[in-house]
Amino acid sequence: MNSSSSSGSSEPFISKNSKDEYSEVRTSDEEDPNLFVPRTRPKNRLRIIFSWILKIVILALALHSFITLSISAAIYIRDASLPACYCGTSTAEALAMGCKYDSLATSWLPSHCRDDELTSLFExxxxxPDGEWLYHASNTSSSRLFSLEEMSYLADKPDPERQAWSTIDWHNMHCFYTLVKQMRGKAKMEYTGFPNATAHAEHCAVAMTDRIPRNKIVIGMSPGFGDPRPGELGSTE
Incomplete structure (x- = not known):
């Protein structure tokens, strides 16, 4: 009876439905639509890129500031070790001291206080004619003109007689080339009539913002022999 019921049964050990159910087990390399895989959002990528750009910019600015301060400190130390921008009290004494008239500074200066290349460009x-500046004996266009040589020897005259005049355009270019001279750092700076670079820069900024016609003859200048800073010369203390 047992063998009969066993041999007469046509049902398999595992039913077809069970086979189908087990045969649909997914392998590890198949994608499951219900499986959530976190991905980097575009906004997060942009934030990371922006963060790196900001870091690079900050680093570049810090490096630029460090280099600028280092150069300024080196120029200051060098200037402190150089002799004064002083050429005596007469053209004869200035020539004997090896000085030369510098039209950019309107003063006789020693070589370490001049940037002859820049002065030549300014002139x-x-x-x-030929890009020369016109130096007038008074603030009128009809007055006589001084040559550069005559300008240099005006320094020998007493104060009321050693003045010359030029245009607003001359003054603007004087300010520009003086700033370039300062930035180049090839010469000890001398600011005739001003205690330091800051005072001269403030004067130039104010003058260049005035709405005065560029060809108006209103700039007076008095050639001299250098302008030593306080304490640079024993006789001036």
Whole structure:
């Protein structure tokens, strides 16, 4: 009876439905639509990129500031070790000291206080023949003109007689080339009539913002022999 019931049974050990159910087990390399895999959002990528750009910019600015301060400190130390920008009290004494008239500074200066290359460029940036600047004996266009040589020897005259005049354009270019001279750092700076670079820069900024016609003759200058800073010369203390 047992063998009969066993041999007569046509049902398999595992039913077809069970087979189908077990045969649908997914392998590990198949994608499951219900499985959530976190991905980097575009906004997060942009935030990371922006963060790195900001870091690079800050680093570049810090490096630029460090280099600028280092150069300024080196120039200051060098200037402190150099002799004064002083050429005596007469053209004869200035020549004996090896000084030369510098039209950019309107003063006789020793070599370590001049940037002759810049001065030459300045002397050919004017509105006269061959780019020369026109130096007038008074603040009128009809007054006589001084040559550069005559300008240099005006320094020998007493104060009321050693003045010359030029245009607003001359003054603007004087300010520009003086700033370039300061930035180049090839010469000890001398600011005739001003205690330091800051005072001269403030003067230039105010003058350049005035709405005065560029060809108006209103700039007076008095050639001299350098302007030593307080304490640089024993006789001036």
């Amino acid at each position: 050919h940036a004017g509105n006269g």
